[in-house]
Structure formats: structure tokens, C-alpha cells
Amino acid sequence: MPQMNRDQRNAAWQAANQWRARAAQTQPTGLAGSLKLLFTWLAFGALMIVGVVLGLFFLLIGWAMMPFMRHKMKKRMEQMRALQAQDIGGGYSQGHSQGHASTHSSAQNRPGHQDVLEGSYEVKDDR
Numbered sequence: 001m002p003q004m005n006r007d008q009r010n011a012a013w014q015a016a017n018q019w020r021a022r023a024a025q026t027q028p029t030g031l032a033g034s035l036k037l038l039f040t041w042l043a044f045g046a047l048m049i050v051g052v053v054l055g056l057f058f059l060l061i062g063w064a065m066m067p068f069m070r071h072k073m074k075k076r077m078e079q080m081r082a083l084q085a086q087d088i089g090g091g092y093s094q095g096h097s098q099g100h101a102s103t104h105s106s107a108q109n110r111p112g113h114q115d116v117l118e119g120s121y122e123v124k125d126d127r
Helices: 002-009 011-025 030-088 096-109
Strands: none
Touching: none
16 A cells, blocks of 8 residues: 555656546547547648658759769869879979979968978988
8 A cells, every 4th residue: 555655646657647637638529529630630641741752852852963962072172182283293393493482382372271391302422
């Protein structure tokens, strides 16, 4: 018997009993209640169908746009690689002084680019 008193004093138990009582009061009674319940379920079902159709529609649009986005990103990466290759290999094949100036001018034109210290070296003979 002490177990029953403890369960009835429990807040969750009381909330469950209140929900049960409230559900019993709102049961559809008669034709009007049944029609209201039917239309509620129909409206809920229609909203679910509309949501699924819209979700599939946007999913298909996303899939259809993937090749275009891939092409655009590929072009952008090629452009960035070409710009980087031009900056790195810009000067030493044409002469040190020309390349050094062209590297600095291109590095200064791009915002956020960090200056790279470059140098040259000579191998000295032991003689």
C-alpha cells in the first residue's frame, strides 16, 4: 500500500492522470466530433504530402545543379592555380631582377597575400 501512495504523489504520475482525464473529455462524440476528427486527419495528411513533394522537388533541383556548380568550381580552381603558378615561376627564368620586381608587384596587387622571402644562391668552388 505505501507504493500506491508514493506513485500518486509523484508529479509525473499526476501529470499522466491529468492527460488521461483530458483525453477522455475530448473524445469525439456524435457525428460532428467524428467529422472534425476526420477533417483534422485529412488536413494533416495533405500537409504531409505537400511537404514531401516540396522536399523531393528541392532535392531534385539540388542534384540538377551539381554538375553546373562542379564546372564553376573547377574553372575557379584552374584560375587560382594559373595565378599561383604565374606568381611563383614568374621571374627566375627571365632574369633575377625582372622576376623579383614582377613577383612583388603581383603580390602587392592581391589583398591578403603574404610576402614570401625569396633569394638566390651560388655554389662556390673550393679553389
